[in-house]
Amino acid sequence: MTKIVNRAMWLSLSLSLFCALPALAQETRVGNLTGHAEVGKKLYQRSCIGCHGPYGDGNGENAQWIDPKPRDFMAATFKCRSTPTGTLPTDQDLYNSITRGFTNSNMPHWDSLTKQNRVDLIAYIKTFSDRWKTDKAGDVLKIPAETPINIDSIAHGAALFQKLECWKCHGQQGRGDGPSASTLTDSKDNPIRPYNFAAGTDDSRFKCGSKNEDIYKIFMTGVDGTPMPAFGDVIQPNDAWDLVHYLRTLQISRHSKENEVLRAAGGKIPKVEIKDPPPAAAPAATPDAQPDAKPQGTGK
Amino acid sequence: MRMLHLPTFRHNAVIGACSWAAVLLAMFLAASSQPAHAIPAFARKYGLPCSACHEAWPKLNNFGQVFKDNGYQLGNDKDAPIFQQPGYWPVSFRATPNWHREHTNRMAVDQAASGVQGVSVAGWDLSGLDILTGGTLNKNISFLFTPSSDVNASFHFESAWVRFDNLLKTSWLNVKVGKFELDNVFSEKRNLTLSANGGPYQIYHFQPFNDISHGTTPFGIGDNQIGFEVMGHSKNSYTRYSVSVLSSTDGQVNLPTSNAYNVFLAGSQAFEVAGLGLQRVGGFAYIGQSPTYYLTSGGTPINGAGQGNKPFQREGIYGIWYIKKLDITTMFTHASENKYLVTGTPSTGTLPTGTQDASWNGALIETHFTVNPRWILVNRYETIRMSKQSVPGTPANLGNIDALTFSTRYYPFMHSRDGFAIHPEYSILRTRGVLGTTPAQDVTTSSLFLGFDFIF
Numbered sequence: 050m051t052k053i054v055n056r057a058m059w060l061s062l063s064l065s066l067f068c069a070l071p072a073l074a075q076e077t078r079v080g081n082l083t084g085h086a087e088v089g090k091k092l093y094q095r096s097c098i099g100c101h102g103p104y105g106d107g108n109g110e111n112a113q114w115i116d117p118k119p120r121d122f123m124a125a126t127f128k129c130r131s132t133p134t135g136t137l138p139t140d141q142d143l144y145n146s147i148t149r150g151f152t153n154s155n156m157p158h159w160d161s162l163t164k165q166n167r168v169d170l171i172a173y174i175k176t177f178s179d180r181w182k183t184d185k186a187g188d189v190l191k192i193p194a195e196t197p198i199n200i201d202s203i204a205h206g207a208a209l210f211q212k213l214e215c216w217k218c219h220g221q222q223g224r225g226d227g228p229s230a231s232t233l234t235d236s237k238d239n240p241i242r243p244y245n246f247a248a249g250t251d252d253s254r255f256k257c258g259s260k261n262e263d264i265y266k267i268f269m270t271g272v273d274g275t276p277m278p279a280f281g282d283v284i285q286p287n288d289a290w291d292l293v294h295y296l297r298t299l300q301i302s303r304h305s306k307e308n309e310v311l312r313a314a315g316g317k318i319p320k321v322e323i324k325d326p327p328p329a330a331a332p333a334a335t336p337d338a339q340p341d342a343k344p345q346g347t348g349k
Numbered sequence: 350m351r352m353l354h355l356p357t358f359r360h361n362a363v364i365g366a367c368s369w370a371a372v373l374l375a376m377f378l379a380a381s382s383q384p385a386h387a388i389p390a391f392a393r394k395y396g397l398p399c400s401a402c403h404e405a406w407p408k409l410n411n412f413g414q415v416f417k418d419n420g421y422q423l424g425n426d427k428d429a430p431i432f433q434q435p436g437y438w439p440v441s442f443r444a445t446p447n448w449h450r451e452h453t454n455r456m457a458v459d460q461a462a463s464g465v466q467g468v469s470v471a472g473w474d475l476s477g478l479d480i481l482t483g484g485t486l487n488k489n490i491s492f493l494f495t496p497s498s499d500v501n502a503s504f505h506f507e508s509a510w511v512r513f514d515n516l517l518k519t520s521w522l523n524v525k526v527g528k529f530e531l532d533n534v535f536s537e538k539r540n541l542t543l544s545a546n547g548g549p550y551q552i553y554h555f556q557p558f559n560d561i562s563h564g565t566t567p568f569g570i571g572d573n574q575i576g577f578e579v580m581g582h583s584k585n586s587y588t589r590y591s592v593s594v595l596s597s598t599d600g601q602v603n604l605p606t607s608n609a610y611n612v613f614l615a616g617s618q619a620f621e622v623a624g625l626g627l628q629r630v631g632g633f634a635y636i637g638q639s640p641t642y643y644l645t646s647g648g649t650p651i652n653g654a655g656q657g658n659k660p661f662q663r664e665g666i667y668g669i670w671y672i673k674k675l676d677i678t679t680m681f682t683h684a685s686e687n688k689y690l691v692t693g694t695p696s697t698g699t700l701p702t703g704t705q706d707a708s709w710n711g712a713l714i715e716t717h718f719t720v721n722p723r724w725i726l727v728n729r730y731e732t733i734r735m736s737k738q739s740v741p742g743t744p745a746n747l748g749n750i751d752a753l754t755f756s757t758r759y760y761p762f763m764h765s766r767d768g769f770a771i772h773p774e775y776s777i778l779r780t781r782g783v784l785g786t787t788p789a790q791d792v793t794t795s796s797l798f799l800g801f802d803f804i805f
Contacts, residue, residue, distance in 0.1 A: 095722045096401040096412070099765045111396030111765055150425060155396055157423035161415040161585045163621045 077172035079144045082165055089173030092166055100155060105177030107237075117154050118239055125178035126236060126274040129257035134271040134279035136187025137180065143171045145258065152254050190269055190281070192262050196290040198306050200314040204321045206295025209288055212323050213280065218243040223299030236274040243277075246299035264293050390439040390484060391416075392765040395427055398722075399768050405725035405758055406768045406804075407539035408717070411586060411619070411627055418582040418589065420491035420514030420523065421484055429488040439484040445476035445772070447800035451545055454793045455784050465786060475500045476543070476800070479507065489514040493529070506602070507538070508573055521581035528575045528600060532591035532615040534631060534667050534678065537571035541717070541727045544798035547754030547776030551731045552665075552682055552711040558748030558783055559740065560686065560707070561693025570635055570663055573600045574613070587619040589631075597637055597658075607655030611637035626671030635663040642695035657696030659687035665711075674719050682711040691739040703741035710734055723760040729753070744789065749781040758802070772800035 077084030093101075102109035105122035112119050120127070129146050130138040147167050150158030159167060175181040196202060210216060218233065220226040223246035235241045248254060257267050269289055271279030280289070297307035298318070311318065392399055399406045402413030409417065422428040430437070450471035458466045477500050483493035491514055497507035510527030530538050535550055542548050553571035576595030582588060597609035617631025640655025665682035685708040689696050692704060715729040731752040738745060756774035776796045782789040 091721070094400075096397070099396055099398040099401070109396075115396055150423075152425045154425065155427060157395070157397075157412075157425060159412070161412045163627055165621070165623065 082168045084168040084172030086172040089169035122177035125180040132187030139186045206291035400722035415586045441481045443479040443804040445802040450797040525578040544796035546796040590616040604653045607640040629669040632666040659689045661686040680713040707739040708737045727756045746781045752778045767805040770802040774798040
């Protein structure tokens with residue numbers, strides 16, 4: 050009888066381990082590095098648990114003191130992606146976020162960890178949501194070559210800024226003080242401020258990368274979990290580059306080619322008509338941006 | 350009952366051991382279950398657990414090194430104090446109540462029949478208190494101020510500096526002014542050994558046994574020094590350099606020695622080895638000078654009026670080798686002191702015939718095994734060998750030392766608010782031929798230490 054009980058216990062234990070292993074065996078690859086979730090777990094417990102919490106739900110012991118709140122990995126909704134809105138980011142996207150950190154939050158840049166450690170962390174982060182088992186990362190956005198920076202491009206971007214009603218949140222001067230700014234909330238119903246382009250003298254405050262192509266990526270894919278929509282289905286790539294060039298001129302304290310072009314043109318942006326207006330309605334907010342919205346394909 | 354048949358001393362020993370175990374268990378349980386009430390300054394500011402910056406507190410990992418190199422800044426909005434809640438106060442306290450036993454196998458004792466006997470000292474003690482206040486005064490202006498007391502609550506300033514970070518918008522140019530720790534590979538302010546023998550690094554403080562200047566102008570690379578430091582690093586601190594120009598006072602205030610300046614240079618390069626971790630190699634050099642005599646007034650030396658400066662120097666190379674949880678640091682050092690300094694002879698005086706500069710070599714191997722962020726095992730072996738004695742006829746091995754230390758630190762909890770470690774340690778130090786008997790005999794001292802190290 051004792052033998053039977055012992056065998057049953059061992060079988061039960063083995064089954065539990067067998068079932069638990071896949072959760073720690075998510076395939077993660079960045080470049081030629083493969084992530085190992087079991088290593089990542091230890092790193093997570095060492096460095097991340099205080100904010101993101103033991104369950105990855107963003108409710109670590111310090112979360113109550115932090116604004117903006119730590120990411121909830123269980124929701125599997127990520128702001129910085131190269132993939133379409135509503136889809137999972139690539140491992141490279143997550144790697145970039147960990148490496149870069151977020152200047153306007155508590156999240157530091159972790160480039161002092163080895164590359165392998167960062168990839169291991171990503172492997173573990175992906176165990177917090179079943180969505181990583183059922184969904185694949187979305188297709189990576191193809192970014193066409195940047196169009197020339199000239200006053201026509203800036204002027205067209207300025208017209209798009211009005212037409213797409215970016216000013217409603219970001220304000221006419223891009224200071225994050227548009228008429229809707231004070232009403233915005235993220236997917237957790239926490240107040241959220243639109244990006245203030247005019248603040249600071251450098252690009253460090255851009256959440257998802259500071260190069261022109263990063264900004265292009267942000268409004269083509271949206272910032273999931275926030276009211277910032279994706280415009281990928283709304284505007285053409287050339288128009289998107291024009292918008293990038295205009296947004297750069299809102300960074301009034303930053304030295305840039307766009308600002309040089311604007312200065313050369315006398316500091317005034319000519320008014321232009323949008324010949325091919327985008328659809329009348331602005332695009333919907335990104336998945337999970339509203340309190341009641343469900344993320345696409347989260348399996349929850 | 351069997352216990353009744355035990356000799357009395359054995360019975361007492363058993364009771365004593367049980368009492369010890371009970372006390373330790375009670376302290377462990379108490380420490381494990383009590384909520385944290387206080388807040389280390391940086392962890393509170395950024396909301397990161399101790400283990401984010403420390404491999405095992407207080408030893409820094411590379412993330413902590415980057416944070417330190419960047420002027421106690423993470424590079425986000427939380428850096429400048431203006432973004433902190435008004436209730437934030439950048440102060441931490443560290444103290445280490447402990448029990449320790451020091452035993453010296455041979456000591457000159459008047460009451461001993463032979464004039465020499467072993468001496469032991471043991472009991473509960475206090476470590477003193479460090480008050481650590483540090484952080485940023487503004488974006489890219491950081492500071493550290495550390496009033497530190499001895500066990501009698503007599504305070505001195507262990508550190509007091511301000512640092513201008515990322516000058517010219519580059520991490521390669523940072524300037525620190527004040528009293529600060531040199532850019533050492535092993536920090537004596539954050540080491541993992543605390544006992545009387547094992548706490549300080551012998552290799553940082555060694556001077557020849559008969560060095561007359563030892564008492565008047567002591568020097569140790571591990572001591573905090575006063576001056577300014579130019580330091581730079583790559584973004585991830587894989588590449589680091591520092592140049593310090595220091596008053597030749599070994600960190601003493603009020604310029605008690607001379608007008609001499611010393612220079613400390615350090616540099617290192619880290620690289621990743623797949624599957625093993627971050628490796629680092631580096632080197633350092635300290636080039637200094639000290640006075641050989643003082644101007645006097647009425648026969649009394651005038652403070653700070655040291656004259657006849659003579660040189661001394663220390664150089665070293667090291668490697669830090671990680672094999673996953675195991676890291677091994679190897680170091681080789683060479684040092685020399687001018688013959689006038691060693692013999693305490695004014696530079697205007699005459700040296701005994703055959704007197705030469707003293708020199709010695711040192712080697713160190715320190716091993717850490719980080720079981721997890723809450724438990725680390727430490728072992729260190731140091732050896733120092735005189736290569737040239739200054740005074741002719743001095744035994745070649747006089748003053749040579751070997752030091753061996755074992756310690757472990759266990760952290761019952763790991764929060765972002767405070768830190769606590771239970772720290773047992775054993776160390777033994779043998780010094781060759783320093784007991785002035787005929788023939789001269791070696792002296793061995795050992796330390797047994799049990800510390801309760803807390804910071805809040």
